[in-house]
Amino acid sequence: MVCICEVKSILKSNSGSRVGRPIDNRPQADSLPYRIALILAMAWGAAAADLPYYAVASGDGGAWPAILGSVGFERHGVEGSRVVVAGGAAAAGDWAKRVEGGTIVILEGASPLAESFGFRATTERVRAGRPSDVHNPGMAIIWQARLDVPVFETPSGAIVFARDEWSRAALEAGVRIGRGAVLWTAVSPGQRGYERFPYLLQALIDLGLEMPYRSARLWAFFDSAYRSRVDLDYFATRWRKAGISALHVAAWHFFEPSAEQDDYLKRLIEACHREGVLVYAWMDMPHVSEEFWAKHPEWREKTALLQDAHLDWRKLMNLTNRDCFQAVSAGLKRLINGFDWDGINLAELYFESLEGMDNPSRFTPMNDDVRALFRREAGFDPLELFHGRSDEPSRRMFLDFRMALARRMQGDWIREMEEIRQSKPELDLVLTHVDDGFDPRMRDAIGADAANVLPLLDSHDFTFLVEDPATVWGMGPDRYRTMAERYRELTKHTDKLAIDINIVERYQDVYPTKQQTGTELFQLLHGAAKAFPRVALYFENSLLTPDLPLLPAGGQAAEHMEKRGEGVVVESAAPVGLNWHGAMVVDGRQWPAWDGETVWLPGGKHLVEPGKTIGPRLLRLNGDLLSARQLDPAEIEFQYASSSRAIAVFDRKVSALKVDGRDSSAVFAHGSVVMLPRGQHFVTTAFD
Secondary structure, eight states: OOOHHHHHHHHHHTOSOOOOOOBTTBOOTTSHHHHHHHHHHHHHHTTOOOOSEEEESSTTOTTHHHHHHTTTOEEOOSTTOSEEEEETSOOOSSHHHHHHHTOEEEEESSOHHHHHTTOEEEEEEEEEOOEEETTSTTSOOOOSSOEEEEEEEOOTTOEEEEEETTTOOEEEEEEEETTEEEEEESSOOOSSSOSSOTTHHHHHHHTTOOOSEEOOOEEEEEOGGGSTTSOHHHHHHHHHHTTEEEEEEEGGGGSSOOHHHHHHHHHHHHHHHHTTOEEEEEEOTTBOOHHHHHHOGGGBOBOTTSOBOEETTEEBBOTTSHHHHHHHHHHHHHHHHHTTOSEEEEEOOSOOOTTGGGOTTTOOOOSHHHHHHHHHHHSSOGGGGGTTOOOHHHHHHHHHHHHHHHHHHHHHHHHHHHHHHTTOTTOEEEEEEEOOSSOTHHHHHHOOOHHHHGGGGGTSOOEEEEEOOGGGTTSOTHHHHHHHHHHHHHOSOGGGEEEEEEOSOOSSOOSSOSSOOHHHHHHHHHHHHHHSSOEEEEOGGGSOGGGGGGHHHHTOOEEEEEEETTEEEEEESSOEEEEOOSOEEETTEEOOBBOSSEEEEOSEEEEEEEOOOOSOOEEEESSEEEEEEEEETTEEEEEEEESSOEEEEESSOEEEEEETTEEOOOEETTTTEEEEOSEEEEEEEEEO
């Protein structure tokens, strides 16, 4: 909830001189008037309790169903819909009254309805193609083709969200009217919904639209090299608010003991745990660490040019060598046992390079051990493949050998991690593996063969985290559904599958932005969340500030909401948070899982109704909530499932805790944060 004191705080912080870069009559996103307007809009939106419905007044709605659907909105009739897509052909009628009453109307281009709200086309025209958006003024937004559009007048009080960079003509704007608003664009958002205006959903939030759901189940990769001198408590809170439940930390920076680095890691883990965020050790082997590379030149991996395999930032080691393997294993065990990790992520345990044998300067493994092993099996040195031996049978023999070697290496390291689990049974284990379904060239290029690795799930307990290969980063969100269908055919352990979305600048020619942001990101995220049980994001530092508040809305898998008396029925394939700003009961029972703005629901179908909330509350839980109830004014009970430890955060200090009926002393940190065992358990808590 936003209060007027925050407006006062901003006024005070902006009392000094500060020169901004205005965009005509529209303030910048970080300017004082804009920030006050946004806070007031959020305060108004917090009182709304509308169903997440949108309607299309005529036609098919273009890309708007995909845009609105990416954050949980469902198509419905005009009556009862919070958002109505009127498009560009709607006539003026009683829309002004609807907007006054709370409807948000979306308009495109020139129309009698747009003109009635003050968006009037003039006789002047411009060639638009590079909008500048107030939500991210520094982002280069480039349309694939420039368009001839009229210059529009905008109504008094309108917020111009995007202007053509050269002509300064308004391309996207909105105006608040009564309890509702109008969002207008000079042209359609494109066929997919993000070709022209990436930040349409952010604009709708500015105009008072409230997101119906939120997820708190996202994973994110983290590299401390990008966050070496930051306030860790601040960032831990920021990650939690962005829906991140686990941080996968680049552990190679901490492989060797260092007082300064060890202190940083300890503080990072503690800050995350206080916020209810898990921390995994992310190892990107065969890279081990800078120091390990420097100390052991005899164990360095070799390319097909017999050069040390220092490729991009990674410095690859020869893990086939048993002495190297044992040294890395001992170091990793020391690292895992020395800190309060929640899990281990073994990432990219295969070889280089994406160009395969066509690029001998990057092709691995060509160390002496691998060459000797292959020579014993095949009768020739694989190095000959780059010096005259170019027949396909010989080439195929080594590439198949290489894939089998990668599979064996993955199995070996999973067993090593399971040995660590003997003393730390609460550790989760993740294997990150690039997908080779959309681009089968990955098998020969880097030795990645998912179908050959997935049978390890039959005998080992780990999560198989599928990574998008860089070659498909320009494809749309539908690829995740197709990808999930393929993996369901390859393994029966579908609950152990997860997907990693790479949020980085793409090397392909893509429009309108090099990096996934705004609506494109939310469509990718929502498509992935609907297809896979878990979604990870690479990486924390590349996530853009305008996108962070909407990540939880995009990362949920809710399916349907409908009115039932004074309450609502929510259906979701996975646990989900429902936007709810008052006391409630769930399925007829007092419900303790509520943080004041979000009621946390298990997967399935549940009825949420207004009620009384008394006693303690479970503010957040990063395991999967299965059930919850209030036993008495000072005691609650809940059931959860988690592949790692789970962290429960309460609104008050815990005085007693039982797990599966047995007393437990698992209270952590300040007493209101509790570490719970991995698996499926019942928890009963009492409070002071």
